[in-house]
Amino acid sequence: MSDEYLSDTELKQLRGILDEQLKEMMVLSRAALHEVVEVRTQDADPLDLAVSESNREWTLRLADRERRLVSKIKHALERMQAGEYGACESCGQAISFKRLMARPVATLCIDCKTEAEQVESHKRVF
Numbered sequence: 001m002s003d004e005y006l007s008d009t010e011l012k013q014l015r016g017i018l019d020e021q022l023k024e025m026m027v028l029s030r031a032a033l034h035e036v037v038e039v040r041t042q043d044a045d046p047l048d049l050a051v052s053e054s055n056r057e058w059t060l061r062l063a064d065r066e067r068r069l070v071s072k073i074k075h076a077l078e079r080m081q082a083g084e085y086g087a088c089e090s091c092g093q094a095i096s097f098k099r100l101m102a103r104p105v106a107t108l109c110i111d112c113k114t115e116a117e118q119v120e121s122h123k124r125v126f
Contacts, residue, residue: 005085005087005095006086006097010097010100013101014080014085014101015077017104018073018077018080018104018105019077021104022070025066025069025070026070029063029067032062032063069105072105073104075105075107079107088107088109088112089107090116091111094109095109
């Protein structure tokens with residue numbers, strides 16, 4: 001599979017990273033799901049119940065973050081299959097290999113990402 005932005009070696013290396021991350025996320029998601037649906041004996045007192053509920057809520061928040069990351073990984077793998085991986089979704093310029101190694105699910109080049117973050121930070125001020 002040839003890509004105008006990345007060499008075949010770079011693509012293979014990034015695909016391996018994405019595949020490994022996807023496997024890890026699936027294992028973590030299964031473990032979190034098991035923990036959330038696990039039948040628990042009644043807690044001894046209200047404090048134990050509160051701690052259990054707090055832990056359950058934390059686990060659910062982490063599971064949601066992991067679910068979003070799995071979605072991003074799958075999107076990156078789909079872009080790779082379509083020959084679009086490594087191109088900025090905003091401007092079309094190449095996303096550097098160095099950036100993709102740091103964040104393999106990146107869809108924006110560093111300039112577009114910086115601009116998007118600046119726009120987002122201005123929205124939060126008001």
